[in-house]
Amino acid sequence: MEFAAAHGRVLATHIVAPEAVPGFLRATMDGYAVYAQDTFGASVGAPQYLDIRGEVPMGVAPDRRVAGGETLRVPTGAMLPEGADAVVMVEYTAEHPDGTLEVRRAVAPGENVLAPGEDVAAGATLFPAGRRLRPQEIGLLAALGVTHLTVYRQPRVAIISSGDEIVPLSDQPGPGQVRDSNAYLAAAQVEAWGGLPKMYGIIPDDFSALQKTLVAAQKESDLILISGGSSVGARDLTLHAIKKLPGAEVLVHGVALRPGKPTILAALGPAGPKPLLGLPGHPASAAVVMEVLGRPLLLRLAGFTEQPAWGRNVTAKLSRNLAGASGREDYVRVRLRPEADELWADPVLGPSGLLSPLVKSDGLVMIPLGVEGRFKGEAVVVQLFGGF
Amino acid sequence: MEFAAAHGRVLATHIVAPEAVPGFLRATMDGYAVYAQDTFGASVGAPQYLDIRGEVPMGVAPDRRVAGGETLRVPTGAMLPEGADAVVMVEYTAEHPDGTLEVRRAVAPGENVLAPGEDVAAGATLFPAGRRLRPQEIGLLAALGVTHLTVYRQPRVAIISSGDEIVPLSDQPGPGQVRDSNAYLAAAQVEAWGGLPKMYGIIPDDFSALQKTLVAAQKESDLILISGGSSVGARDLTLHAIKKLPGAEVLVHGVALRPGKPTILAALGPAGPKPLLGLPGHPASAAVVMEVLGRPLLLRLAGFTEQPAWGRNVTAKLSRNLAGASGREDYVRVRLRPEADELWADPVLGPSGLLSPLVKSDGLVMIPLGVEGRFKGEAVVVQLFGGF
Numbered sequence: 122m123e124f125a126a127a128h129g130r131v132l133a134t135h136i137v138a139p140e141a142v143p144g145f146l147r148a149t150m151d152g153y154a155v156y157a158q159d160t161f162g163a164s165v166g167a168p169q170y171l172d173i174r175g176e177v178p179m180g181v182a183p184d185r186r187v188a189g190g191e192t193l194r195v196p197t198g199a200m201l202p203e204g205a206d207a208v209v210m211v212e213y214t215a216e217h218p219d220g221t222l223e224v225r226r227a228v229a230p231g232e233n234v235l236a237p238g239e240d241v242a243a244g245a246t247l248f249p250a251g252r253r254l255r256p257q258e259i260g261l262l263a264a265l266g267v268t269h270l271t272v273y274r275q276p277r278v279a280i281i282s283s284g285d286e287i288v289p290l291s292d293q294p295g296p297g298q299v300r301d302s303n304a305y306l307a308a309a310q311v312e313a314w315g316g317l318p319k320m321y322g323i324i325p326d327d328f329s330a331l332q333k334t335l336v337a338a339q340k341e342s343d344l345i346l347i348s349g350g351s352s353v354g355a356r357d358l359t360l361h362a363i364k365k366l367p368g369a370e371v372l373v374h375g376v377a378l379r380p381g382k383p384t385i386l387a388a389l390g391p392a393g394p395k396p397l398l399g400l401p402g403h404p405a406s407a408a409v410v411m412e413v414l415g416r417p418l419l420l421r422l423a424g425f426t427e428q429p430a431w432g433r434n435v436t437a438k439l440s441r442n443l444a445g446a447s448g449r450e451d452y453v454r455v456r457l458r459p460e461a462d463e464l465w466a467d468p469v470l471g472p473s474g475l476l477s478p479l480v481k482s483d484g485l486v487m488i489p490l491g492v493e494g495r496f497k498g499e500a501v502v503v504q505l506f507g508g509f
Numbered sequence: 510m511e512f513a514a515a516h517g518r519v520l521a522t523h524i525v526a527p528e529a530v531p532g533f534l535r536a537t538m539d540g541y542a543v544y545a546q547d548t549f550g551a552s553v554g555a556p557q558y559l560d561i562r563g564e565v566p567m568g569v570a571p572d573r574r575v576a577g578g579e580t581l582r583v584p585t586g587a588m589l590p591e592g593a594d595a596v597v598m599v600e601y602t603a604e605h606p607d608g609t610l611e612v613r614r615a616v617a618p619g620e621n622v623l624a625p626g627e628d629v630a631a632g633a634t635l636f637p638a639g640r641r642l643r644p645q646e647i648g649l650l651a652a653l654g655v656t657h658l659t660v661y662r663q664p665r666v667a668i669i670s671s672g673d674e675i676v677p678l679s680d681q682p683g684p685g686q687v688r689d690s691n692a693y694l695a696a697a698q699v700e701a702w703g704g705l706p707k708m709y710g711i712i713p714d715d716f717s718a719l720q721k722t723l724v725a726a727q728k729e730s731d732l733i734l735i736s737g738g739s740s741v742g743a744r745d746l747t748l749h750a751i752k753k754l755p756g757a758e759v760l761v762h763g764v765a766l767r768p769g770k771p772t773i774l775a776a777l778g779p780a781g782p783k784p785l786l787g788l789p790g791h792p793a794s795a796a797v798v799m800e801v802l803g804r805p806l807l808l809r810l811a812g813f814t815e816q817p818a819w820g821r822n823v824t825a826k827l828s829r830n831l832a833g834a835s836g837r838e839d840y841v842r843v844r845l846r847p848e849a850d851e852l853w854a855d856p857v858l859g860p861s862g863l864l865s866p867l868v869k870s871d872g873l874v875m876i877p878l879g880v881e882g883r884f885k886g887e888a889v890v891v892q893l894f895g896g897f
Contacts (some may be wrong), residue, residue, distance in 0.1 A: 123824060124678065124693075124695075125708075128696075128697035128700050128701070129700070129701075142864070143687065143862075144682055144687075145684055147862070149791070149860055149861075149862045151740055151741045157644065177672070178674065179673040179685065179687075179714070179738070179740060179743070180672075180673040180675075180683075180685050180686050181672040181683075181684065181685050181686075182683070182684035182685055183685075195742045196740030196741065196743075197741070197790060197791075198672070198674050198687070198738070198740055198790060199674070199685060199740070200684050200685035201616075234894045235862050235863065239863065240862075240863045240864055240865050241864075241865055247517070247868075254697075255697070255701075255894060255895050256694050256695075256697035256698045256701060256796070256894070256895060257796060257864065257867040257868045257870075258868055259694055259696075259697040260691065260693060260694050260697070260792055260796070260864055260867070261690070261864045261865065261867075261868050262695030263678050263688055263689065263690035263692075263693040264687065264688050264690035264864055265688075265791075266678055266679070266680075266688055268678050273857065283565070283570040284567065284568075284586070285567040286567040286568035286586050286587070287568075290512065290651050290653070290654055290656050291656070292654075293654070295568075295570070296532075296533055296570035296588050297533060297565075297567065297569050297570055297587060297588035298568050298569075299531065299532075299569050299586070299652070300651055300652050300653075300654055301651065302648045302649070302651035302652035303648065303649060304651075305512075305647050305651040306644050306645060306648030306651070307644075308513075308516075308647075309516040309642075309643070309644035309647040309648070309750060310644045311514050312517070313516070313517075313643075313644060314853070319515075326567070332790055340585055344809045350567070350575075350586070351569060352539055352584030352585045352586055352587070353539045353584065353585070353599075354567075354584055355584075357568070374848070375837070394661035402585060402586060403537070404648060404652075408644070408645060408648070421785055423571065428870070429845070430847075431821070431823045431845050431852065431871065431891075431893065432820055432821070432823065432893045435819045435820065435823065436824070457817070457819050459818075464819060472537055472623065474535070474537045474623050474628075475623070475627065475732075476628055476629075476645065476649045476652055477531070477628050477629055477649065479645040479648070479649075480635075480645045480646055480649050480881075482645075482776075483817070483819065499829055504647065505819065505820045506643060506644070507643050507644060
């Protein structure tokens with residue numbers, strides 16, 4: 122792929138350094154290239170003196186070597202001449218009119234220089250497959266000239282809206298109708314996690330229309346999301362449409378999550394099974410199921426093997442008691458509030474049919490299955506919304 | 510702008526809800542629309558009985574009202590008929606063959622329904638200007654049909670490489686030469702923070718070539734980055750080229766940061782002053798200056814007014830003593846390591862001329878000016894690389 126587009130992508134192969142960085146003994150300070158031993162014992166009171174034999178220009182090889190008692194001026198980044206093994210910083214020197222350099226501080230061999238291969242040795246394995254390319258990885262690849270990369274394809278995610286009550290965003294909903302907001306929320310989540318959403322529009326609660334769309338989505342996508350009708354009738358129809366597809370299998374119908382119980386997990390065949398995630402109809406339920414099940418599924422499809430939790434998880438103190446959901450893993454929306462050097466998590470309560478509590482929240486606190494609840498003042502882990 | 514591209518952008522105006530969500534009294538459970546008072550006192554031992562008068566289909570207005578003693582079947586998401594103010598969940602009912610509903614649990618008015626405007630009231634201010642649109646904001650805007658948005662332009666960031674020793678990525682560096690890696694690292698950082706990088710290529714250490722490029726970049730960009738030559742000579746030339754431009758002003762030359770001392774901050778005129786950030790030549794210094802100075806500058810240009818620190822900052826325990834830099838704010842690269850329920854920050858030491866310590870790191874620990882250092886075991890704030 123084009124190197125300029127590589128940032129944020131995930132490597133599909135490991136990367137071996139084709140050459141050493143730096144490729145030569147390089148000055149890291151402005152000063153004088155010396156044979157370190159010539160400076161031993163130098164101090165302000167008892168300086169050493171060297172003959173200045175010229176200067177190393179930037180970007181070229183020095184045109185002469187440094188013999189004992191000699192030195193060349195070197196700018197930061199320049200190549201050291203043969204015979205030199207250190208740089209004396211300009212601050213600890215004085216040039217005399219007769220071409221002599223007064224050195225007021227000793228340097229050790231290797232001081233103020235980078236050795237060839239000190240950053241990266243030729244042949245070293247730089248990155249494993251599955252590594253997401255951050256700016257610093259891009260910088261190191263650029264330094265090595267490794268600009269042809271094999272990365273994972275961004276997962277193509279089909280988003281199907283179903284439900285007779287759903288109307289396009291541009292429509293004014295009539296009585297009993299709502300706009301197709303869950304599909305757009307899910308599409309933005311897919312984007313945030315590195316996927317490429319593709320909208321399949323609103324499919325009426327009709328068996329054959331639903332099947333036709335599922336077949337197309339199965340062919341064209343790596344993951345299929347159905348932003349489902351909220352009623353039990355619509356869910357039953359979706360399940361039925363999936364089950365009757367050749368090679369399809371419903372793996373899970375109903376999960377022990379709150380919110381998010383009426384979730385469907387399925388594999389759509391026949392041409393290579395593709396995962397399908399059927400989202401609940403309530404917006405908060407759908408958003409939570411995407412965070413808890415959709416995100417890891419998507420990152421797995423994107424080739425991620427390294428998923429550090431920091432940055433996504435923060436610890437905060439709970440500002441009130443929270444009861445768990447009996448028999449289900451409970452996800453509570455919380456808003457974060459810094460106060461007096463501490464971070465507090467304020468639960469944002471409200472039915473899962475509402476969008477606004479989700480907008481007021483920064484993340485989720487999970488109360489595990491079998492745990493009665495969390496106490497006010499307890500430190501809890503908050504899973505932040507969005508991002509990797 | 511097109512709504513599908515709005516995710517992640519920053520609002521330039523505040524948003525007022527043009528209508529209420531939901532727009533009608535909506536069932537949040539599958540069940541029966543009732544006048545709650547008709548169910549009062551109902552229990553398994555003493556059920557109440559109602560007449561089933563039909564069903565409300567999805568997506569349309571009910572064709573009749575509910576009078577005292579009557580009920581209509583309602584699916585989740587459907588509109589409640591006039592006269593009804595609650596929904597009895599299907600689990601607490603039984604339909605008898607004579608068309609009677611047995612209700613085994615009482616409901617309160619408003620139970621299992623969402624009132625019109627309960628999510629968002631018409632005329633409410635939804636979001637302030639400066640709000641970055643996350644998936645849930647997109648969902649709420651979609652629900653309201655607010656798809657025409659005024660967002661801030663993504664800052665256009667000019668990236669100029671200077672230095673006689675710099676060669677393009679595609680070249681094999683000769684003795685004393687290095688590839689243009691800092692520019693690509695900076696470009697990826699700009700992308701990560703929502704900017705649009707534009708590469709201006711490698712400009713030789715030549716006064717008029719540098720000035721010509723600065724003039725073009727000033728016209729075409731919102732922020733100018735110079736990924737500078739690393740030597741004092743190259744820096745002096747850059748400074749000189751900036752100072753001699755009409756309407757330009759060097760604001761800062763040298764900052765009390767370690768690494769990052771030889772940083773330049775300037776304003777380039779004359780056609781509306783544009784900020785310029787001159788980056789140090791060492792890769793780690795350039796990356797740190799971008800994190801510490803470039804990022805807030807970019808977010809400000811992008812219109813951000815809300816910049817929560819969570820997600821970017823995590824707290825960890827330092828795994829060894831760290832001495833601060835005398836007279837400078839010190840930024841130490843650290844790698845995060847979870848161990849036994851705790852997060853540890855392992856300092857990744859190494860000269861700022863190296864890229865590999867940056868690649869091994871997850872973020873930075875700052876030791877403030879005037880602080881001697883940090884002790885092993887002390888809790889420190891780690892600023893994570895990348896992301897907002």
